[in-house]
Amino acid sequence: MAEQERKQSRSAESKDEAAETVDDAAVQGEEITERIDDLLEEIDSVLEENAEEFVKNYVQKGGE
Amino acid sequence: MPKVLGTETEFGITVRNQPSFNPVLASSTVINSYAGEQAKIQWSFDEESPGRDARGFGFDDSLPSEIETGLVNVVLTNGARLYVDHAHPEFSTPECIDPLEAARYDKAGEFVMARAVARAQERLAAGERMMIHKNNSDGKGNSYGAHENYLLGRDVPFGDIVRHFTGFLVSRQVFTGSGKVGAENGRPAVDFQITQRADFFEEEVGLETTLKRPIINTRDEPHADSAKYRRLHVIIGDATRSEVQTFLKLGSAALILDALEDGALPEPLLLADPVNAVWGVSHDPTLRQTIELIDGRTLTALEAQWQYFEWATKYVNESGALEAYGEVLSTWEAILTDLERDPRSTADRLDWTAKLQLLEGYRERDGLEWDDAKLRLLDLQYHDVDPRRGLYDRLAAAGRMERLFTDDEIWSAVADPPEGTRAYFRGRCVAKFREALVAANWDSLVFDIGEDALKRVPMMEPRRGSRDRVGDLLDRSDTPAALLRALGGEDG
Numbered sequence: 001m002a003e004q005e006r007k008q009s010r011s012a013e014s015k016d017e018a019a020e021t022v023d024d025a026a027v028q029g030e031e032i033t034e035r036i037d038d039l040l041e042e043i044d045s046v047l048e049e050n051a052e053e054f055v056k057n058y059v060q061k062g063g064e
Numbered sequence: 065m066p067k068v069l070g071t072e073t074e075f076g077i078t079v080r081n082q083p084s085f086n087p088v089l090a091s092s093t094v095i096n097s098y099a100g101e102q103a104k105i106q107w108s109f110d111e112e113s114p115g116r117d118a119r120g121f122g123f124d125d126s127l128p129s130e131i132e133t134g135l136v137n138v139v140l141t142n143g144a145r146l147y148v149d150h151a152h153p154e155f156s157t158p159e160c161i162d163p164l165e166a167a168r169y170d171k172a173g174e175f176v177m178a179r180a181v182a183r184a185q186e187r188l189a190a191g192e193r194m195m196i197h198k199n200n201s202d203g204k205g206n207s208y209g210a211h212e213n214y215l216l217g218r219d220v221p222f223g224d225i226v227r228h229f230t231g232f233l234v235s236r237q238v239f240t241g242s243g244k245v246g247a248e249n250g251r252p253a254v255d256f257q258i259t260q261r262a263d264f265f266e267e268e269v270g271l272e273t274t275l276k277r278p279i280i281n282t283r284d285e286p287h288a289d290s291a292k293y294r295r296l297h298v299i300i301g302d303a304t305r306s307e308v309q310t311f312l313k314l315g316s317a318a319l320i321l322d323a324l325e326d327g328a329l330p331e332p333l334l335l336a337d338p339v340n341a342v343w344g345v346s347h348d349p350t351l352r353q354t355i356e357l358i359d360g361r362t363l364t365a366l367e368a369q370w371q372y373f374e375w376a377t378k379y380v381n382e383s384g385a386l387e388a389y390g391e392v393l394s395t396w397e398a399i400l401t402d403l404e405r406d407p408r409s410t411a412d413r414l415d416w417t418a419k420l421q422l423l424e425g426y427r428e429r430d431g432l433e434w435d436d437a438k439l440r441l442l443d444l445q446y447h448d449v450d451p452r453r454g455l456y457d458r459l460a461a462a463g464r465m466e467r468l469f470t471d472d473e474i475w476s477a478v479a480d481p482p483e484g485t486r487a488y489f490r491g492r493c494v495a496k497f498r499e500a501l502v503a504a505n506w507d508s509l510v511f512d513i514g515e516d517a518l519k520r521v522p523m524m525e526p527r528r529g530s531r532d533r534v535g536d537l538l539d540r541s542d543t544p545a546a547l548l549r550a551l552g553g554e555d556g
Contacts, residue, residue, distance in 0.1 A: 036421065036425045037425075037429070039422075039425070039458075039459070039462060039464070040422075040425050040426060040429055042458060042462070043422070043442075043455060043458055046445075046452065046453050046455075046458060047438075047441065047442070047445065048080075048441055048445060048453075051436075051437040051438045051440070051441040052437040054080070054437075054441055054444075055203070055437045055440045055441055055444065056437075057078070057080075058076075058078055058202050058203070058204075058444055059202055059204055059206065060076050060077075060078075060087070060151070060152070060201075060202040060206045060208060061087055061150060061151035061152070061206060061208075062150070062206045062207060062208060062274055062275075063074040063149060063150045063151065063152045063207070063208030063209055063274070064074065064149075064150070064207075064208060064209035064211075064273035064274050064277075064299065
């Protein structure tokens, strides 16, 4: 596909999608929040204890 | 022609509750634990020359040599190299024939490390716990690398690589970053940035990898016939955990280099200040930061990537390389489109947006400021290779990360070599003739078959030694002596 053509087809596509995207995004936004709360709870259960101490002691030597 | 390619990753290592923690010792324990009691094959450094400069400056003997740190070294049955580099465990994938295969072996490196750390844990005292992270920074100014290697023709002028590839590397950060809380190494403060590595880049072109890191690294050590090949050693990428992201990182670079090699890239995008642009792009997760070109134009990293994408598409269409690169192009287009629309919509495919989504979730739920230690912990733990604890793995297990491979496909990459390169010969020889192998290297194997002299098998052509060429011969040979006799009669 020629460069110009592809650019046009891309911008045409994104215009068509623009309207739908706004609605979708709002709905998706709510769903994502709900699902992320579950996820955060799961992560709470595996997260290292004593964040402050862990982060402080995490020192690496430079490499490469 | 599609590029032979591979990655090398240095992993972060730490042991909780161990006051005497020594990273070199811990890394050695990891590698030795993985190797178990099986005989170790000496890595041979005959052909290695990390001090050779692609610009033709010759050698600098003062450069640190890999030899000093190559004491603990394992060559695996998949053709990979597992070893201690400086103070890190490192996994170098075998040579792969395409970016999808390379992404699978890169992921196999995480599985190897996860298995290694579980075994190493058994050697620790009660209460001590070893952790390995596939990241690139400790958040305190220390960085370690995730390097990509692409085999190029020797006839590609190095200056062309610098002119065409610099703008690509700077702008690709929008989909190669794995995200980081804060800035380091003297860069301006920032809450969150796209990449782990950007803060550590200080030069446009150079030979160094451990300080004053350059955007284009000039190490000229092809591990192959140096009259025909160069190995472009790309040091500016982040270690990535998302399979889609690793595939896109490797695939887009291989494709642009392929086009460059064929002279199919038009006038390069020449950046006015590439080093500043590296930091600027990484420090702006909203993707609005512009890059200035020497002709006075400005464009965002996304706009620059669309330009490279258009050139790559044209090249693929005109060269008929659709079979090799179709998947790269469609992934590239989808990611750029989604980043443009809303970066958060890529959180199922990119590490930096996946990580940012977690950080924002915690900030909102727990009312955390950006300097809260818990956010830095989340940042680190995203990269833990233990699938029970690594936050990437928790996301993937919850179906929130798009996968390209099944676990079975990755385990088979842990065990078996790629079939299209000399890694096949290396891996099969390690599996079948381990006892007779005394040394291995990227471009040779040395056998002791009980005769006076050791037998060295050179492998200077990365595409030879493939299953097509030597599979039958390896199947037929019951002893290393028989293999060597058969090889003598054929050009493997």
